[in-house]
Amino acid sequence: MGAGSWGTTFAKVLGDAAASHDAERIIRVWGRSPEVVADIAGHRNTKYLDDAVLPECITATTDPAEALEGAQLVVLAVPAQSLRGQLAAWGAHVPRDAVVLSLMKGLEIGTDKTMSEVIAELTGLPRRQIAVLSGPNLAMEIARSQPTGAVVACSDHETAQWIAESSTAPYFRPYMSTDVIGVEIGGIVKNVIALAVGMCEGKEMGDNTKATVITRGLAETTRLAIALGGDLTTMSGLAGLGDLVATCSSKLSRNHTAGRLLGQGLSVDEVGERMTQTAEGIKSAAVVLELAKRHGVDMPITAGVVAVLRGQLPVDQLEPLLLARQLKSEGD
Numbered sequence: 001m002g003a004g005s006w007g008t009t010f011a012k013v014l015g016d017a018a019a020s021h022d023a024e025r026i027i028r029v030w031g032r033s034p035e036v037v038a039d040i041a042g043h044r045n046t047k048y049l050d051d052a053v054l055p056e057c058i059t060a061t062t063d064p065a066e067a068l069e070g071a072q073l074v075v076l077a078v079p080a081q082s083l084r085g086q087l088a089a090w091g092a093h094v095p096r097d098a099v100v101l102s103l104m105k106g107l108e109i110g111t112d113k114t115m116s117e118v119i120a121e122l123t124g125l126p127r128r129q130i131a132v133l134s135g136p137n138l139a140m141e142i143a144r145s146q147p148t149g150a151v152v153a154c155s156d157h158e159t160a161q162w163i164a165e166s167s168t169a170p171y172f173r174p175y176m177s178t179d180v181i182g183v184e185i186g187g188i189v190k191n192v193i194a195l196a197v198g199m200c201e202g203k204e205m206g207d208n209t210k211a212t213v214i215t216r217g218l219a220e221t222t223r224l225a226i227a228l229g230g231d232l233t234t235m236s237g238l239a240g241l242g243d244l245v246a247t248c249s250s251k252l253s254r255n256h257t258a259g260r261l262l263g264q265g266l267s268v269d270e271v272g273e274r275m276t277q278t279a280e281g282i283k284s285a286a287v288v289l290e291l292a293k294r295h296g297v298d299m300p301i302t303a304g305v306v307a308v309l310r311g312q313l314p315v316d317q318l319e320p321l322l323l324a325r326q327l328k329s330e331g332d
């Protein structure tokens with residue numbers, strides 16, 4: 001459900017996974033745009049994935065009921081802030097025995113809920129049927145079949161294992177976890193840290209600066225994840241460190257790109273006009289900060305990014321603000 005860059009690419013992963021096991025699989029992609037859906041029916045998604053070729057077993061439709069009919073695995077890949085409205089529109093068509101997998105990396109404005117929490121609330125499905133997948137997964141690289149890993153997390157290990165087995169492709173290796181909140185927080189906060197690293201790049205700062213922001217960004221992500229019940233090991237894994245490094249170093253990252261444009265002096269509105277794809281960190285940053293405050297977690301980089309996004313702090317003032325903080329032990 002969602003025919004943008006990651007929804008379409010993950011459909012390709014599932015198709016290639018089936019082909020590599022000589023298994024038959026029907027994959028139906030739902031998209032809003034008739035043009036994109038027609039393109040996918042011809043085994044391309046040129047708008048989002050250039051010339052990448054999609055497997056023959058993929059079909060596409062603009063009708064959510066048709067896409068969801070009889071589905072065993074329902075994969076959700078719409079922008080985080082649209083999920084509630086989307087599920088309200090077609091959630092009733094999700095088969096009651098289906099497993100629902102979230103690929104999304106955002107927190108909901110107004111409720112501070114993660115995507116798995118929104119899914120649980122709106123579908124009423126038990127948590128053992130709701131899973132999340134995250135990791136260093138820049139869609140364009142995966143669409144080109146470049147190898148990567150990921151983590152699929154579900155409170156029920158067997159469900160995570162079934163999804164991992166179903167999505168193992170020659171270039172895609174999922175690991176399993178039961179730490180749903182840790183995996184989600186890793187994916188959400190790395191977008192905010194990537195905005196900060198992008199700002200450094202836009203201001204032509206060097207690699208020491210970026211490495212410091214990445215490392216201290218991981219420290220504040222870890223504090224939040226642990227406060228919410230996540231595991232430390234998740235933060236040093238693919239959904240934590242792995243995704244943070246990929247997003248903060250890649251020119252393909254939309255969050256990194258948005259941060260770079262802000263660092264170059266563009267306003268938030270000007271950046272919004274330039275972005276043609278979803279950069280979740282722009283909307284989730286303030287929600288992350290709100291959640292952190294509620295749990296008494298200090299997140300100085302996130303706070304700085306939020307102040308810049310709100311127009312309360314000129315981007316030039318982010319560096320002195322962070323450097324002027326009181327000295328502390330590295331582990332605190």
Ligand SMILES: NC(=O)c1ccc[n+]([C@@H]2O[C@H](COP(=O)([O-])OP(=O)(O)OC[C@H]3O[C@@H](n4cnc5c(N)ncnc54)[C@H](O)[C@@H]3O)[C@@H](O)[C@H]2O)c1
Pocket residue numbers: 002003004005006007031032033048077078079080082086103104105106137138139140276277278280
């Ligand atoms: N692209 C990646 O590399 C990547 C990788 C991992 C996770 N993600 C996450 O996957 C989610 C989807 O991102 P994406 O990269 O596929 O986004 P995208 O911008 O490429 O595509 C978003 C899709 O959702 C549709 N859409 C936009 N607004 C909508 C609305 N209000 N209601 C319903 N559909 C709407 C668009 O038409 C498009 O088909 C995000 O949470 C993102 O963080 C993306």
Ligand SMILES: O=P(O)(O)OC[C@H](O)CO
Pocket residue numbers: 105135136137138139191194243246247252253254255256278279280
């Ligand atoms: O392009 P971004 O910044 O949304 O990042 C994409 C993926 O989340 C990277 O794992």
